[in-house]
Amino acid sequence: MPExxxxxxxxxxxxxxxxxxxxxGLYRLREDGHRVIALEAAPEVGGxxxxxxxPGARCDVESLAYCxxxxxVIDAEWRWSERYAxxxxxxxxLKWVADRLDLRKDIRFxxxxxKAHFDTNAALWHFETEGGETYRARHFLAAAGPLSAPIMxxxxxxxxxxxxxxxxxxxPETYPDFAGKRVGIIxxxxxxxxxxxxxxxxxxxxxVFMRTPNFYSPAHNRPLTAADHAWWEENREKTRxxxxxxxxxxxxxxxxxxxINDAMYKKASEFSAEQRRQIYEARHANGxxxxxxxxxxxxxxxxxxxEAGNFLREKVRAVVDxxxxxxxxxxxxxxxxxxxxxxxxxxxxxxxxxxxELIDVxxxxxxxxxxxxxxxxxxxxxxxxxxxxxxxxxxTGALTAIDVRGDAGQSLKEIWAxxxxxxxxxxxxxxxxxxxxxxxxxxxxxxxxxxxxxxxxEWISDLIGYCEAHGHARCEADADAQAGWTExxxxxxxxxxxxxxxxxxVGANVPxxxxxxxxxxxxxxxxxxxxxxxxxxxxxxxxxx
Ligand code: NAP
Numbered sequence: 001m002p003e004x005x006x007x008x009x010x011x012x013x014x015x016x017x018x019x020x021x022x023x024x025g026l027y028r029l030r031e032d033g034h035r036v037i038a039l040e041a042a043p044e045v046g047g048x049x050x051x052x053x054x055p056g057a058r059c060d061v062e063s064l065a066y067c068x069x070x071x072x073v074i075d076a077e078w079r080w081s082e083r084y085a086x087x088x089x090x091x092x093x094l095k096w097v098a099d100r101l102d103l104r105k106d107i108r109f110x111x112x113x114x115k116a117h118f119d120t121n122a123a124l125w126h127f128e129t130e131g132g133e134t135y136r137a138r139h140f141l142a143a144a145g146p147l148s149a150p151i152m153x154x155x156x157x158x159x160x161x162x163x164x165x166x167x168x169x170x171x172p173e174t175y176p177d178f179a180g181k182r183v184g185i186i187x188x189x190x191x192x193x194x195x196x197x198x199x200x201x202x203x204x205x206x207x208v209f210m211r212t213p214n215f216y217s218p219a220h221n222r223p224l225t226a227a228d229h230a231w232w233e234e235n236r237e238k239t240r241x242x243x244x245x246x247x248x249x250x251x252x253x254x255x256x257x258x259x260i261n262d263a264m265y266k267k268a269s270e271f272s273a274e275q276r277r278q279i280y281e282a283r284h285a286n287g288x289x290x291x292x293x294x295x296x297x298x299x300x301x302x303x304x305x306x307e308a309g310n311f312l313r314e315k316v317r318a319v320v321d322x323x324x325x326x327x328x329x330x331x332x333x334x335x336x337x338x339x340x341x342x343x344x345x346x347x348x349x350x351x352x353x354x355x356x357e358l359i360d361v362x363x364x365x366x367x368x369x370x371x372x373x374x375x376x377x378x379x380x381x382x383x384x385x386x387x388x389x390x391x392x393x394x395x396t397g398a399l400t401a402i403d404v405r406g407d408a409g410q411s412l413k414e415i416w417a418x419x420x421x422x423x424x425x426x427x428x429x430x431x432x433x434x435x436x437x438x439x440x441x442x443x444x445x446x447x448x449x450x451x452x453x454x455x456x457x458e459w460i461s462d463l464i465g466y467c468e469a470h471g472h473a474r475c476e477a478d479a480d481a482q483a484g485w486t487e488x489x490x491x492x493x494x495x496x497x498x499x500x501x502x503x504x505x506v507g508a509n510v511p512x513x514x515x516x517x518x519x520x521x522x523x524x525x526x527x528x529x530x531x532x533x534x535x536x537x538x539x540x541x542x543x544x545x
Contacts, residue, residue, distance in 0.1 A: 010124065011035050011136065011137035012029070012464075013025075013029050013035075013137055013140070013141055013464065014037055014137035014139070014141070015037070016116075016140070017039075017047055017145060017437075018045040018046070018047060018094075019048055020068070020449070020453050021047075022047065022141075022143035023101075025460070025461070032464075039112075039113050039129065040109050040110075040111060041111065041112035042109065045095055045097075047094075048147055049091050051169050051170065052168060052171070053087060054087075054195045056196075056198040056344075058084050058221070059084055060219060060288065062084060064224075064239075064254055065243060066085065066448065067093065068454065070454055070457075070458070074100065077100070080093075081223060082223055082224060083221050083222050083223075084219050084221045111129045111130075114128055114129060114402060115127065115403045116142075116402060116405070117404075117405045118406045125434070139433045139467075140434040142399060142434060145398050146398075146438045146439075146444050147395075148169075148392065149394075149398045150167045151393050151509070152390060153388055153390045155366050155368065156367070158369045161369040161372075163372075164176065167388045168192075178202040178203035181203050182203065182205045182207070182384050182385075183199055183205070183206050183385045184373070184381065184385070185387045186388050188210045188211075188214060189340065189342060189391055190342050191389040192389035193342040193343070194345075194347075197345060197347055197350045203355070203385075206353075206356045207356075208351075209366060210358060211361050213331045215313075215337070216343070217287070217315070219345055220285075243524075245525050253288060260282050260294075263294055263295060264295060264298075267297045267301075268304040276294070279294045280292075280294055284315060290341075292308030292337060293308075299496070299498065300496060302335070306336075308337075309331065316331075317329075319352075320348050320352065325351045325352075329348055334502070335497040338500055338505070339502075340445075340504070340505070391504055393510050394505075395420070395445070396420050396440050406428070407430045407431070412428065415430065419507075420440035421482055422439055422477070422486065423478070423542070425440060425442025426439060427542065428482070429476060429482045430476065432475060435460040437460070438452070440518050441489045441519070442520055443520045443524055444520075448524070455524070463475065463539065463542075472544040475539075475543070478543045492520065492521050492522055493517045498521060506518065
């Protein structure tokens, strides 16, 4: 046993990760009387929000809805300052939560988990960190984050480039000095959309390498006023109830008129063309990423989807001056919503700046990197910095980066080689007593992630309590239940718009990753109802022993 082992006691639960899901898990399981330790690779809490320090990083779900609801103390004492919280404010919130709920004493920071092996005979999980520390626990709650394994673009010669290369999710602690410098940015997803307008203001010359123009809508961020807070006090319960009952994204529509919000539960055909236009306009003026989700059939009916898409195309074209840039920035080739809609501040307008060049790498690919910059169409674009806003190995990447082994030493990475298989996105057959928050096959990224995390933490904690109360040493998904759930998750997108895009939603952004939908698109309410029914029925689909 290594000298620095913490192996002297057997924990009830080891929690992986101290973002929104892990912190709540640590709190709830400790409140239930369990001995719990949480491991966190970073030196601070925050999860994905700790790492994504890039300028402009801001949540595109409204802050009033992007926070915990489980604790009346937290609810009563915290006040958000802006409609969409900046990264720093979210990290401050989570740091404050960790202090207020006295969580830090049970967190091991700078502890990157490298191994999690299940010992079948003892029904115990054995863990090892990068630093060689070991732990043992009966249950393993993995809250590793759906978007926490960054990926770099695979472009020849990138290793030769002598400038500084920065991934948005690994932004350096010391802010780079862009003044007088030539910067290249690869990627125009949610991260690129936020970082591009800020860096453009700070550097001498910015070259944006864009592969796919995304659907975009403005956030219309603003400070929250005393009147907003008073409104929230009055409407909090009602609004949360509405978000939970049907709303998928929990995005920028908290304060929209009821009439406009309610339209999203009706088919577009129930409205005249003029009424639909008014609804899109109202959503666009209000801001946020759910402009096109105006009607219930937005992701089902091609024509409805196309109308929403055309509305947003028109809005982007209206604010870009250069005709060539207008065309490049107009989304095409995929249906609205099948790639994550981006939300930002003055993103398309940034391409009106004289110091910004937009290169469409589909028509003008980056052939290679040299020591000095990027070669495009035989021209060398000199760069001092390259920012990769190139995304993540979503939903599965953070867990498969760890050597997770279940019964008989089987590897999670190998088991998922043809696509993830789970029961409820929570449990995997052959990996007893392991539970995932925001795992593949759960609603996760297709909902307000914090809301779904909370629901899963409560549900999994109840399940662990059930095991304890009944003296069950092992709890795992049953083969049929797992196959049924996986079929359901995949079936929900079969033959419809979701499958059409080259998106991280279907693993298309990672070479070699199987192309399957990574999360459950059925929405929070249906998922919760299903999980609740399973709990009420004594957990069918799980095998206990
Ligand atoms: P992303 O959505 O996967 O975007 C990556 C971008 O890099 C895409 O534009 C992609 O082009 C491009 N790219 C990747 N490899 C490339 C290559 N070799 N050459 C050229 N372009 C390349 O990643 P992200 O922007 O970091 O966002 C990931 C998710 O995190 C979001 O969808 C969202 O769920 C979450 N997020 C949320 C917020 C927020 O709340 N505001 C902010 C940031 C991130 P293609 O589209 O052609 O693949």
